[in-house]
Every structure is written in C-alpha cells, then in structure tokens.
Amino acid sequence: MFMGIQGGVGTLPLAVAEAVRARGGEILTGTPVTELSHSAADGGGWRVVAGERVLRADAVVLAVPAAAAARLLRTQSPGAAAELGGVEYASMALVTFAYRRAEAGLPEGSGFLVPPVDGRTIKASTFASQKWGWIADEHPDLVVLRTSVGRYGETEILQRDDSELVAVSRHDLEAATGLDATPVATRVTRWDDGLPQYPVGHHARVARIREHVAKLPGLAVCGAQYDGVGIPACIASAYAAVDQIHGDLRGVQELTAHPVQSLHGGAGE
Template structure:
C-alpha cells in the first residue's frame, strides 16, 4: 500500500495503479478490529518510534494527531516460574555485564558472564552465525533461553536458534567486525546512546486509520480476493495474471509467493526468495472488566522452556494511555513460534482458554473476558537466519538486473512497520525511475 501511494505521488493522477490483494481486506499483517466498544490492533500494535519513516508518513497523510506513545510502564520476563523485571542495558537481551541479569539467571551463569572478557573470542569479520550459537558459547544457555529468546521471539516469532546475528542484531555484528575483543565489549559498543525519546509509538485509533488513508491517497484499482497467479515478461512489459499487461510490478508478498511468481521470469531471484522460511502465530485479544488486577507493566515475555503455551502478553491498558481510558482492561496473548504450527491450528475456544489460563498463571488475573478476538497469522513473519543478509543481497541483485520489477516487504531488511514503509518507498522510487525513464 505504501508502494502504491508512492507510485501515485511519483507518476500522477493519470497512471493506472492496480493492487492485487489475495485476502478479503487490505493491510497485510496490520489489522484493527472493534472489541468491547473500541478499536484494537490484532496484528502489529506498535512501531519503533526512533525511526523516521512512520512519523513522516503520518505527517504526509495528515494523521499526526493519531500518534501516541507508551505510558512508560516497564515489561517483565516470566522465567523459572516467576516474574522478573526486564533487564535494562542489554542488546536484544544480550548483556554487557553480569549485573544486568542478576536475579534472572543463576549464580554460575553470572560468573560466566563476568569471566567472558577473559575468554578468547573467535569471530570471522563479515561472517555470521545464529544468535543462540554466539551467545550460548560465550554466556551460557540460561542467557539464551531466559533473556534473548523472549525478545527475539516477540519480534520474529522464532528463537535465537533461527536468528542470524548479522540480520537481527546488526549493530552487534558491526562491533564484532570492528574488532571488539569480547562479546561483552561488543554489546557495550553496540548499545544505543541514552535517550529520553520514546522507543515505541502507535496510532490512537489503530492501524486501520493508516490503511484507510493510504487507500484514499493511492487511488488505486483494488482487486480483493485476487491473488497474482502468474508473472511473465512480454517484450518490454510484464503480464501478470489475472489482469494482463503492465509496465511494472512491485511484489510486496511473502517469500514463498515471491519465489513462485519469480520462478519463470527471474529464476535466480526465485531461488533466493525460496530460502527465506516463515513462522506462524496467533494473537488472542482479551477485553476484561475494569479493575481486573492486571499488573502495572507494559507486557510479559515468556522464557523458553516454561510450562506455558503463550510466548508473550501485551498488557495494552497499561502500555498505552489512550487504551487506559477505556471502560475495559485490554490484554493480548501471543502464541506460536517457528516450527510450531499446532497452536496456530487450534480452535478459538481452546486458544482463548489457554490465554486465560496462562494469564492467570503469570498475573493471578481470573476475571472472565467480556469480549475476545482470535487472529491467526499464517506465515506471518519471515525468519532472518544466519546468512539472511547475503540471501537478500543476492535476491535484490537478481531483480535489479531485470527492468520493470521490484520486491518489497518484511522478507528483506526488517519485519517492523517502519522497515516495511521504507521498503515500499524504495521499491516505488526504483520502479518510477525505470517506468518513467
């Protein structure tokens, strides 16, 4: 949708811009639904506030008044069957010193973290490996499962085992490339400078407001429930089924669909896209009675190996001031990690029951919801495994050799909303140059 909006801006009112949407609604993994008398996001519910893409896009679309920031409540980690404050001063859960994880991991692990700078580090400049391998060999398994997995799982619906250092913690890879003598020192160098700016932002009335504004601004011809079924070169143009010939195409689709569509036209690109796996997940939104007893924290991340089904809870009414004004208390439970499809396929009643049971276990809240909503995200998030950056570079290079086609989306340079906005903007700019030129 961002690509369509940018193309409209770049090419003017006379251009025919077509969106083929395989589902019955626009927005991909953004969705706002009514719940207990107000809007609730059941896909992405926040964006990184320190990146410029979203504030700039909201300003362009006249939506600056929709921008809101968190209340300042801190998150918790559920590990060892208990709640712990989220460690401060880590990089995606990776500590710079032992004191950071005091209380979250055992004494032996703290000693290991403290001694890590004295252990020789072997890092190949420009290389890559999984976060689990790097952190586990330096700091131990408890750091991986109790501190790193909960954060990476919240972002990618995966584990440290399926996350490459270079793609998921790029500043850490850069510090290691620059010769940091230990992992502790690399984390210290990679940590962002202290800032009072909000880390996250969201929209007061949900992402649906943004989707509606983009649809109006793009003024595109939209075909819902119409997947692109084939793509082939026709002279200097392209034919995309079922709409026929076009001057150019932006493929803003998940990696497997990109691989299928590129198989005949750009087989080298298809091969690389096919190497990016997807993870599925489920969000269960709960509207609880007022004064249900939710803790005054923004959320709870769950360590790997705990006796729970949920991987995380967002305590929405504690996290966002505008949601605290509602006459209900809102929370979201998240389920599903890469390779674990069982929960995604469970029926709504079971998922709601699991969400309530796990919420009671971690918070003691037993109130019966006044409303619920279950949202499944099949293949919702690409996995940035070790070597992901090289795969994407090869994919983009193969596409760049062919006029009139671009790729965009979460499979490339970031799964967050700002990264996808940037991806759509970049694809539209390149396609504009090729089509207009």
C-alpha cells in the same frame, strides 16, 4: 515509550488505500495474480494476469510473501525464485481479552515477554489499555489485553480451536500476573505464515535476491521478508523499491525520449 496510531495500526492500510484511490489508482481485491511476465512482445513492459484481467505496466513492485513472489518469478528470474523459496515463516495467533476494569488488576507496564525456557504456551502479553491511551479513553470501564501464541516450528498449539487457545492463555496469564477474572469478551486472530524468519545468512540471501531482480527492468521487490517485519522496516523497503523503479523508468525515458505510461494510462513516472 511507544508510538502508535489512533484507532490502531489496522487503520493504516485503510488510509493507504484511500490515498491511492484519491490519486486515481485502482485496487483489486479478491483477485489473485497468477502470472507476471516481461518480454519484447509486450513492448518491453510487464504483463500481469489478475483474475480475468490482463494488465499492462511499465513497472511492478512485488510486495507479496516469499512463497507467492517465488511462484510469480519462477519463469522470469529462476535465481530469485529459488532464493525466495528458501525463506521460512512462523505462524501465530493473537488472543484478545476484555475485562471489567474493577475486576482486572494488572502489574504496571505495557506487558511482558515469555522466553521459551519458561515452558509457557504464550510467548508474550500486551496490556493494550496501558500501552495505548486511546484504548483506555474509548473504553474507560474495560481493560483490554492480548496474548500471542506460536513460535517458529510450533504447529501443534495452533491446531487447537479458539476456545482452547483462550483457555491456555487465561491459565498462563493467571500464572504470570495473578489475573483470574472472567473476561467479558474474547477474540482469536490467526496469522498463518505471518512472520518471516531471519537466520544466519539472511542478509546475504536478500542481497542475492535483489541482484537477480535488478536484472529485470522495471521490477522491484519489498516486504517483511527482506529487511524486517516491523512497519517502519516495511515502509523503508517500499521506498527503496519505488526509488529503484523510478531509476529504471528514468533510464527508459532518456533512451526513448518519450513519456513513460503508467499502469492506469496517465503520462509520467
């Protein structure tokens, strides 16, 4: 019923990074971008200030959360920045538990969702060992599951420390499934402003953002705040962004009859 990645989805960005480096790309980490500009003075290309470095590029794909995108586009595209500034986010925390299999009897299935009307603090639970076979294979003596905490507009619960989130999750799990065993390990992972919200009118907002951005040659946007938070939606958004800038660069090549130089200095698109 579900498709995943052996070892977990956390291996996906690592594989992408490895593929980028294998093709000669450079990845800068711990280096916030503070400026993005485009002008004739820069040869019609883009100037990116990242930490202490100034990078020149023929094209830029802006794949950052809405607030960061709004900040970087404020000068070049005030209209897009204003629209991006209106995108709201929800924060959440994931609480992961490991139990001894002999002590953890769980219902069949891959987990459950909790509607707000139930009045529980957790909003969902995933029985990871039952959902993903590789977890059960790697840890046959353990049962791994997780809960998620935090809905849109809920901030108080996420201000609690990790031990409190573990305690409230255990309470709600016992109420829902009867699980009262003591976990052998727990981990709390917090995602501040991790989930963009899609209210009525979101599609129209995204269309306006892309209309504004399309006026800037060699610039495209992608990410969870546009077409969906899931990995497939984000990948599709990235493909669309790359297709757009490829079209922009082909247009430049046809006008200049010269190869377009990439960020790292090689010829081609």
